[in-house]
Amino acid sequence: MTTWAAAHALASSEPRPRPARLVPLCAAGGLVTAAEVRAVLPVPAFDSAAMDGYAVAGPGPWAVTGRRLAGSAAGCSLAGGTAVEIATGALLPAGCDAVLPYEDCERHGDTVSAPPPARDHIRRAGEDVRPGDPLLPGGRALTAVAVAALAQAGVGEVLAHPAPALTTLVTGDEVVHRDAPGPLGPGQVRDAFSGVIAALAARAGAAPPAHRHVRDDPGALAAAIGAAGGDVVAVTGASSRGAADHLRAVLDWLGARWLVDGVACRPGHPQGLAALPDGRWVVSLPGNPFAGLVAxxxxxxPLLARLAGRPAAPARTAPVHGEAKPFPAGTRIVPVALAGGRAVVVPGARPAGLRAAAAADALAVLDATWRSGGDGLLLALP
Incomplete structure (x- = not known):
């Protein structure tokens, strides 16, 4: 079996990010830049008022000759001894020396007076960003704030990696859709895991996944994998070597190349990663929900994040305290609660149940030599 560290590293590095393309900025949120993005327009775009008050020219007192609000494009200029009432963000009149905030002024009729200003309260064009200035490097996720900054600087489209597309195939004659009405029949279980996959996909920068249920039949599974579009097929269940576990044989029949065929960890050891001849990836996830979460x-x-062009997240470790049985032949993975810079094992974790994971903040990856108080790598839960 592949070690846990090697399996995680393969998924994080083996795929190439999806080929970059120009994407309209309005559709680029959540994608990752494939090249440096530079400003098109200056920020601010023009000389403007930084405060609500009066734009003045020359020494005071000043005769107020009009009003200028944000968005007004009408040109005007100020002669010495005159002023216009002005709103924050409004285009500055030609000849303006300063903007006097309301709170510093006294107005009587059409005359305003104020002590000499300590600041001019003027935003000069390009004082924050000039055309051609770098805004974002390649490999940066386009958050809502990043998109707003690009829009402010006149960027209309960006070269970005498209979001990878994922299809989830939930196998098992016993599995019932989680929203199915009514009580379960004998031997049936609800699909408790496809929502977790969707949350992980979103966090990794993938598109919302398609979802299908597949009965325990090798022909049906092969047909479902063949029909699945996109970049990645995640198969829950059918991953071990039981009578209803057909995935390994189906992938061999489809000509898949195995990169990971089992991982030396508990839980989650019957997991795998394979590449199909057409370039799609298949991730095999155990059917037991906690084991599937580990996988x-x-x-x-990490596979989806790599395809999305996202850089690998920095490793986060913490001292892990509590009781957990080390796995002598590999890695033990346990749910932990985080507090005060340390992690505490949440007891009661079992491969088929999610109760302990629901009470945790992360999963801790513990090597065979771990003892209480030793460091563990932390995997954030979705």
Whole structure:
């Protein structure tokens, strides 16, 4: 079996990011830049008022000759001894020496007076950003704030990696859709995991996944994998070597190349990563929900993040305290609660249950030599 660290590293580095393309800025939120982005327009775009008050020229007192609000494009100029009432962000009149805030002024009729200003309260064109200035480097996620900054600087489109597309295939005759009405029948279980996959996909920068249920039949599974569009197929269940576990044989029949076929960890060891001849990726996730969660954090999330062009997140470790049985042949992964810079093992974790994980903040990756108080790598939960 592949070690946990090697499996995680393969998923984080083996795929190439999706080919970059020009994307309209309005559709680029959440994508990752493929090249440096530079400003098109200056910020501010023109000389403007930094305060509500009066734009004045020359020494006072000043005769108020009009009003200028933000958005007004009408040109005007000030002669010495005159002023216009002005709003924050409004285009500055030609000849203006300063903007006097309301609170510093006294107005009587059409005359305003104020002591000499300590500041001019003028925003000069380009004082924050000039055309051609670098705004974002390549490899940076386009957050809402980043998109706003680009829009402010006149950027209309960016070269970015498109979001990878994911199809989730939930296998098992016993699995019922989580929203299905009514009580479960004998031997049935609800799909408790596809929502977790969707959350991990969103965090990794992937598009909302398609979702299908596939019965325990090798032909049906092969057809579903063949029909799945996009970049990645995540298969929950069918990953071990039982009578209903057909994924390994189906992928071999489809000519897949295995990069990871089992991981030396508990839980989640029957997980895998394979590349199909047409360039799509298949991630095999155990059907037990907690084991599947471990596998999704080990292989699926880093694979999607890599395809989205996202840089690898910095490793985060913390001292892990509590009781957990080390796995002598590999890695033990446990849910932990975080407090005061340390992690505490949440007891009661089992491969088939999510109760302990629901009470945790992260999963801790513990090597075979771990003892209480030793460091563990932390995987944030979605």
């Amino acid at each position: 999704a954090l080990t292989l699926l999330e």
